[in-house]
Amino acid sequence: MRTAEQSSIHIGEILCVGTELLLGQITNTNASWLARQLTLLGISSYYQTVVGDNPDRMRQAMRVAADRSDLIVITGGLGPTADDLTMAIAAEVAGQPLIEHAPSRAAIADFFQRLNRTNITENNWKQAMMPRDGLIMPNNNGTAPGAIIEFEFNGRPKVMILLPGPPSEMTLMFQEAAAPYLEKRTSTRFRHHFVRLIGIGESAAETQLKDLIDRQENPTLAPYASEGEVMFRVTQLVHSDAELDNTAELIEEIKSRMGEYIYEIGTRSMPAVVKDLLNERHLTISFAESCTAGLVSSTFGELPGVSNVFKGALVAYDNDVKINQLHVDSASLEQFGAVSEAVASAMATGCRDVFKTDYAVAVTGIAGPEGGTPEKPVGLVYLAVAYEGGFSVRKIQIPGNRARVRNVSALNAFDLVRKTLLAREDGQHQS
């Protein structure tokens, strides 16, 4: 039974219910996951809201959302306890009574039977009480069913989608039941491309593309900063998957202006780009780390399937380790200090010998908070990449705290491998 006409859904918002979110006990991954789904469905979203398990504030939040959006996706508060009021309040806002939904009652009984639990407490049956005209979504990962409620609010057709709070239940229910419903109710899609840059600051990058950003038609161009790099998003609004991709021209224009800084047009991270470059060429790599203490290696090790290219790493936190394991000259350490071009290049060269890899990267620097001097302040980092017959070095001064110095050092270590590898290939092509 449908009470509202089947108009297109253009604007949606996300409302998450849960006191544990307000206390910060859990991070709201439901909101970001759902936001991505709405974006992919071409539904624009202008608000996300979190409220606790409080009837007045829940009712108020639902009414505010219904007033300004076509769709409200609500998570949480569908469980069996006295706190769980979302379904009842949503039914009230939609102007529908709650009635027992027989298939949901049977599904709850079945769920407990599969768990071999016979002591089903009275509050569990509450989860079978559903808004009269709701489309019920079964919960195939738990007990609380969800609902899609179509209703009128201030004379306009609205939709509420109620999903359980636990992410494993929420995502499955959305994919199985809510997404197919929404696909029929939307007429547009967004097509996204990402351009990732390194070696230029956010504001300098934006200045170079300001005219394109300001043009803001279809596709649109938007900048955003990440730690140590810059990203631009190219977004095209389309009305069907068959519609021509018109983003190529804009991406080409960005490439022609900023090509030297672009390391990825797509979704791969810097370590993944380096992994693929090495993999395609059947090359191997190893790492020698001082201030990053294994972060470069660990970041690389996060990537599945990295074992084809990754041999090992040596964390040389102590100078004795640099001398004994990486064969860094103790006179160099004495003369130039551990944080120096000479020691970085010796570490990289020694590392390549130890692990017998095509490339080896070394990082040595002062991560802080202690250890800085006027000549060598906190944040000073030397990076080196060794290859057969040579090496390249990069000196950087990274502002920020210990965590940031370590993260930006690691990012630059991968970038130095990438640049060195590509420059050597260019050189070989020329010769």
Added chain:
Amino acid sequence: MRTAEQSSIHIGEILCVGTELLLGQITNTNASWLARQLTLLGISSYYQTVVGDNPDRMRQAMRVAADRSDLIVITGGLGPTADDLTMAIAAEVAGQPLIEHAPSRAAIADFFQRLNRTNITENNWKQAMMPRDGLIMPNNNGTAPGAIIEFEFNGRPKVMILLPGPPSEMTLMFQEAAAPYLEKRTSTRFRHHFVRLIGIGESAAETQLKDLIDRQENPTLAPYASEGEVMFRVTQLVHSDAELDNTAELIEEIKSRMGEYIYEIGTRSMPAVVKDLLNERHLTISFAESCTAGLVSSTFGELPGVSNVFKGALVAYDNDVKINQLHVDSASLEQFGAVSEAVASAMATGCRDVFKTDYAVAVTGIAGPEGGTPEKPVGLVYLAVAYEGGFSVRKIQIPGNRARVRNVSALNAFDLVRKTLLAREDGQHQS
């Protein structure tokens, strides 16, 4: 200059600005982090809101929040780009003009000088435009300063705290400047003690303490799970720092029931506990890592001042590295496989020889998603700790994805050091 009377702040809410949040490109970890800080400060929170970089919706969201809360903590939109409008709109809502803040302009110039960048574009100076009566908070991890704005709204005193969006900048600024301000403006505090356990599951731990949890008075006891460990929070509500701490009795009761699992009563992480244990005894440590690929080392290296105890680490991703660098017997590798008790203990013993440390820890396992077999499934991990004259080994089977297997392995590696070290001391005391 203060425009509002210094009343107590009881109710606060969090407003996060950023289109990337609405698109789901990033998860809102700022909201959960800030929510925990407000909770610790005794500030109740009933709402969290996300809006995009849109002036009308930002203005509206700030006004709604100012109407219902004493405090609005706002993150994001302080950067140099044309999108970044938070400061201007907050000033407008507070009824204050924006004026250039000379120290902030100088700090921005200084930040770029340290980066050796001379092409400071015009939009960077925008970040020095501040509300006339704002208390300015310096950004020691970036360029955009923050502000605390005291103002009147509908005749009542309100506070807005504006923080940058990048988490490393936001958290540092909050800790350095916003938290000390809020401590003076709140009359209640929560006194928290954390009891951290390892080696027991959340529900088993909760069952053992259920009567204490249900008692729920002052102090309260609340469980929450973290990856691979269990934490309980003991919380006392006090009205002044002078008020007697009445949590000791409850903590003693928890200790008497679960002492064998408790590794920390306080706020230190497992790696920090191990660092302190080693430091107090003037002992040194090194790591040999296979599936964790540097994560144990990197996690240890995050701790400031670790260089007293930490010598180095070897990431032996490849079996050749285990043989050549750690002197693992190739026959053992052949017979038992890389993921075995024999290889774990040989790696630890070899690592201790290489780095000449008092303790050495080895991790070898199958992180997945590929590489599992029926005999050695994904998640199987062997840990070993070598010391003078001996070693101890732990075998664990970790459920979950690659990231979880790596994280829980690292946590257990530190725990095995801790347990081994304490057991040896007990043994020595007895002899």
